Amino acid sequence: MNHQYTSEDKFNNYDLPQPTKRKQRFFYxxxxxxxxxxxxxxxxxxxxxxxxxxxxxxxxxxxxDADSKVITRFFKSLNAKLDVDIKRKEKSWGRSLSNKTSYVWAKEKNTSKQYHYHVAIFLNKDIYHRLGDVGASEGCLAALMKQSWCSAIKQDKPALVHFCKNGVYYLNLNSSDVQSSKNELFKRVCYFAKPYSKVYQGNARNFGTSS
Incomplete structure (x- = not known):
């Protein structure tokens, strides 16, 4: 591994998960x-x-898999659906609401035949604090995510969206343990930075974040 990678235990004051056996190291x-x-x-x-x-x-x-715009279409569709949902909530809740969606994604391929995307989506907790019924086809955040992926792939296959176990995290900037919360989130999302199972070919992107 060259200078582009690290196998240290820390990065910018964040913890990096490493195997307990010191002879083995994760590279990021x-x-x-x-x-x-x-x-x-x-x-x-x-x-x-x-x-x-x-x-x-x-x-x-x-x-x-040459259609690299699929992840762009997903976020474009999701943002549009969130805008509509927030306007509906404003009328229902009787107050003005704002949300700026942030996200990070990584495209990978392991033993499966097809690629998949790991995604972390950051939303205003005062509007969205849970997914809702992950099996629902409408009426909750999980449904909006499934609808957006179906729109992006242009196929009605909501089961292709997997909601990770214990996959909802909360951050409060004004909390006394905010640094600990940020660190726990970073430890879960830093997996996206591993070179393992990423395919490097041509100009295809395998990682991205919102601006």
Whole structure:
């Protein structure tokens, strides 16, 4: 591994998970770790109370993996659906609401035939604090995510959205343990920065964050 990677236990004051056996080390790409750490800080500037949702988006086996715009379409669709949902909530709750969606994603391929995306989505906790019924087709945040992925892949296959176990995290900028909460989130999301199972070919991107 060269200078682009690190196998240390820390990165910018964040803990990096490592195996208990010292002879084995996880390697992480430094630039990706930097982007993740910057995203967390930036998202907290938009909203002092955040909900972070970890999901995996799987591509259909017959999907053209050269279609690199699929993840862009997902977030475009999700943001549009969130805008509509927030306007509905404003009328129902009787007050003005604002949300700035932040996100990070990593595209990977392991033993499966098709690629999948690891995704973490940061939302205003005062509006979205839970997924709702993950089996529902409408009426909750989980449903909006499934609808958006179906729109992105242009197929009605909501089961291709996987909601990670214990995959909802909360950050409160004004909490006394905010640094500990940020550290726990970073330890879960830094997985996106591992070079393992990523495919490097041509100009295809395998990692990205919101601006």
């Amino acid at each position: 790409r430094k630039f990706y770790l930097y982007k993740i750490s910057q995203l967390i800080e930036k998202a907290l500037k938009y909203h002092s109370r955040l909900s972070v949702f970890r999901i995996d988006l799987h591509l259909p086996e017959d999907f053209d």
